[in-house]
Amino acid sequence: MGEFIDPERVLIVDDHSLVRDGLRSIFDDVFPACIILEADSLQTALQALDAEGEVDLVLLDLNIPDVSYLSGLEALRSRFPATPVVMVSGMTDRNVVRDALAAGAAGFVPKSLKRAAIVDALQQVLSGEIYMPDLPGHERQAAEEDLIRARIDTLTPQQRVVLGHLVAGLLNKQVAYELNVSMTTVKAHVSAILQKMDVFSRTQAVIMANKIGFRG
Incomplete structure (x- = not known):
């Protein structure tokens, strides 16, 4: 807490x-x-x-x-x-x-x-x-899963792709390479993902995504 x-x-x-x-x-x-x-x-x-x-x-x-x-x-x-x-x-x-x-x-x-x-x-x-x-x-589990899905649904298609890469364990520089974008762009996507999913770290975002089996 x-x-x-x-x-x-x-x-x-x-x-x-x-x-x-x-x-x-x-x-x-x-x-x-x-x-x-x-x-x-x-x-x-x-x-x-x-x-x-x-x-x-x-x-x-x-x-x-x-x-x-x-x-x-x-x-x-x-x-x-x-x-x-x-x-x-x-x-x-x-x-x-x-x-x-x-x-x-x-x-x-x-x-x-x-x-x-x-x-x-x-x-x-x-x-x-x-x-x-x-x-x-x-x-309770179903309500939590519904809430996670609702938050992931607010992500843009590109943010969903980035989240999928985070779930797969890729670092920011690897995501940048995979998507052929700059590190700055990846960091901006990650920040937006954390905000929309209402979490404070990428680890929390990954744990949340894993609860509903999200892969991107």
């Missing part, structure tokens, strides 16, 4: 005040210095972020009145790409989890989780990891 930093400002978006109160109480207990902003719709959430500036974390309910499925997540990711958004939902269907993570959610937290598990999930997200709920073993 990466270095964990206490959040300074968090936005809770849910149209049920009882749910907002429950999440607020968790932050009050675990992160007493954290400033909590609240919104009961996507519109008020965007207004709050425009007025108050970006926050360290957004907790977004999947079902709020002015949102259709993941449109709220997509709007927040588009307007505030540097702000991690955690989906909070009573549903833990694998397809919903997969779609949310593929659309850029930093985590998916079921409302049914116990308090300690919610704290653990939030700490994982704040340290830069993606939190996925405990689905049954085969479903």
Whole structure:
């Protein structure tokens, strides 16, 4: 796990005040210095972020009145790409989890989780990891594989070729030779691959690609 930093400002978006109160109480207990902003719709959430500036974390309910499925997540990711958004939902269907993570959610937290598990999930997200709920073993693996495929699908054809060479164990200079391009071009492709796959090293990218048997 990466270095964990206490959040300074968090936005809770849910149209049920009882749910907002429950999440607020968790932050009050675990992160007493954290400033909590609240919104009961996507519109008020965007207004709050425009007025108050970006926050360290957004907790977004999947079902709020002015949102259709993941449109709220997509709007927040588009307007505030540097702000991690955690989906909070009573549903833990694998397809919903997969779609949310593929659309850029930093985590998916079921409302049914116990308090300690919610704290653990939030700490994982704040340290830069993606939190996925405990689905049954085969479903969890399938959801992870779906997420990896969705990220690889964002690569350009040339980036997919480069990733295939990385999976095969080639060094940058060997990739440059194989593709008849400069080292600078290869490095640019590798950087783009890491960014799109949301990993920090080529080793992580290769491990991820190997999980779905990607060969280029």
